[in-house]
Amino acid sequence: xxxxxxxxxxxxxxxxxxxxxxxxxxxxxxxxxxxxxxxxxxxxxxxxxxxxxxxxxxxxxxxxxxxxxxxxxxxxxxxxxxxxxxxxxxxxxxxxxxxxxxxxxxxxxxxxxxxxxxxxxxxxxxxxxxx
Amino acid sequence: xxxxxxxxxxxxxxxxxxxxxxxxxxxxxxxxxxxxxxxxxxxxxxxxxxxxxxxxxxxxxxxxxxxxxxxxxxxxxxxxxxxxxxxxxxxxxxxxxxxxxxxxxxxxxxxxxxxxxxxxxxxxxxxxxxx
DNA sequence: TCCTTAACAGTAATGATTACTTTTATTAAT
DNA sequence: ATTAATAAAAGTAATCATTACTGTTAAGGA
Numbered sequence: 559x560x561x562x563x564x565x566x567x568x569x570x571x572x573x574x575x576x577x578x579x580x581x582x583x584x585x586x587x588x589x590x591x592x593x594x595x596x597x598x599x600x601x602x603x604x605x606x607x608x609x610x611x612x613x614x615x616x617x618x619x620x621x622x623x624x625x626x627x628x629x630x631x632x633x634x635x636x637x638x639x640x641x642x643x644x645x646x647x648x649x650x651x652x653x654x655x656x657x658x659x660x661x662x663x664x665x666x667x668x669x670x671x672x673x674x675x676x677x678x679x680x681x682x683x684x685x686x687x688x689x
Numbered sequence: 690x691x692x693x694x695x696x697x698x699x700x701x702x703x704x705x706x707x708x709x710x711x712x713x714x715x716x717x718x719x720x721x722x723x724x725x726x727x728x729x730x731x732x733x734x735x736x737x738x739x740x741x742x743x744x745x746x747x748x749x750x751x752x753x754x755x756x757x758x759x760x761x762x763x764x765x766x767x768x769x770x771x772x773x774x775x776x777x778x779x780x781x782x783x784x785x786x787x788x789x790x791x792x793x794x795x796x797x798x799x800x801x802x803x804x805x806x807x808x809x810x811x812x813x814x815x816x817x818x819x820x
Numbered sequence: 821t822c823c824t825t826a827a828c829a830g831t832a833a834t835g836a837t838t839a840c841t842t843t844t845a846t847t848a849a850t
Numbered sequence: 851a852t853t854a855a856t857a858a859a860a861g862t863a864a865t866c867a868t869t870a871c872t873g874t875t876a877a878g879g880a
Contacts, residue, residue, distance in 0.1 A: 566846090566858060585837080600860045605837065607858095621752035621804060623868095624836065635787035637796060648787040648794075654803055656766035656779040663779075664810035665768060672785055672803045673752060679795035697827060697877095717867080731829045736868065738827095754837095755867060 568599060569607045576608070576617060577629035582636070582645040584624050620645065621673050635672035641681035648674070699730060700738045707739075707748060708760035713767070713776040715755050751776065752804050766803035772812035779805070 575588045583591065589604045608627055612619040620626040620636055626645055628636075635648040650672060660667050706722045707714060714722065720735045739758055743750040751757040751767055757776055759767075766779040781803060791798050 568859070598860070600862095602838080602861080603859055621802075635785070637787075637791050637798070639796075640799060648791055650785065650787045652786065654766065654781065654785050655783065656768075656781045656803060657805060660768050660779055660805055660807065664813070665770075665805075665807045666813055667768070667805055667807040668771060669807075670803065670805040671752075672787060672801065674788060674791055674796075674798055674801040676791065676796045676798040676800075682795070682797055699828075715867090729829065731831095733830080733869080734828060 568596060568603055569611075571596060572604055572607045573611060573616065573629070576627050582620060582626040582628050584626050586624075588627070618669070618671075621671055635674065637674035637676060637678075639678035639681055640675050641677050644678055646678070648672075699727060699734055700742075702727060703735055703738045704742060704747065704760070707758050713751060713757040713759050715757050717755075719758075749800070749802075752802055766805065768805035768807060768809075770809040770812055771806050772808050775809055777809070779803075 571592055572588055575591045576583060579587075579591070581587065585601065585604045585608055588608070589599065589601050592599050592604075608617065608619070608625075611617040612627065615631070617627050617629055618631060620628060622638060622645075628647075630647070633650055633653070635650040636645055637648055638645045654670070654672060657667055657670055702723055703719055706719045710718075710722070712718065716732065716735045716739055719739070720730065720732050723730050723735075739748065739750070739756075742748040743758065746762070747760075749759050749762060751759060753769060753776075759778075761778070764781055764784070766781040767776055768779055769776045785801070785803060788798055788801055
């Protein structure tokens with residue numbers, strides 16, 4: 559009987575790509591990063607593995623128009639630039655109050671995300687997009 | 690010269706539908722709610738108006754796989770049931786710390802959302818989905 | 821009334837994501 | 851080593867939410 563193969567080559571590299579990147583990459587970004595090294599990699603494989611790993615708690619998945627992934631599991635917030643799309647980390651040491659109040663109201667809180675939106679210093683610098 | 694018609698009949702009813710609902714409706718839900726009353730309403734019109742109103746600050750748009758809208762502008766958090774999809778409010782009186790720290794780092798914070806996920810009391814009761 | 825134009829309906833197109841079908845490749849037992 | 855069993859992959863098709871596009875409608879001012 560075949561045993562679970564937890565770590566296929568592709569899965570391993572997909573995880574490493576997210577872990578190595580500070581960009582909070584999307585599935586497409588991971589795919590693009592790995593195409594050269596793994597020419598036979600398929601986008602579906604990237605999606606499948608990212609979601610599996612998110613479900614297993616190895617990665618966290620960030621909300622937004624397109625999903626982004628983060629290998630850093632320590633609780634922290636994120637901010638996305640509405641101008642260039644960049645996603646950055648913000649430290650968040652203490653748990654927001656609503657997490658506790660949801661639990662007290664009988665919810666089984668599985669995860670939470672604090673996502674900010676705004677204009678990053680770089681984009682604010684070049685005062686407004688010139689396209 | 691024609692003046693801005695800020696409040697067309699459709700736009701008016703779309704706003705009211707969101708305002709009247711406690712469901713944090715999606716565009717599709719608003720469309721379904723209004724079809725009977727406005728048989729010629731188009732889904733594109735619903736999307737367009739919801740986004741316009743969100744941009745004008747009349748509504749807030751919630752993150753997630755499909756966008757949900759909320760006419761309550763007071764700062765508060767949301768929790769979505771991973772089982773039934775229901776979205777509920779959570780009060781959040783104080784601003785989370787990362788909002789200030791992003792501003793201090795030079796971001797122009799436009800908005801933020803605290804979104805929780807978990808299993809709602811009702812779903813937890815009927816221990817696990819029977820489909 | 822006639823002109824201008826915002827907003828509309830209807831539909832086509834896009835983009836992210838998921839599902840499906842076939843192939844590959846790893847493991848375990850023979 | 852060969853084979854059988856199966857998890858994971860590739861490749862592709864389908865779905866779903868959303869956006870864009872192309873006329874059409876209709877309200878307000880001249």
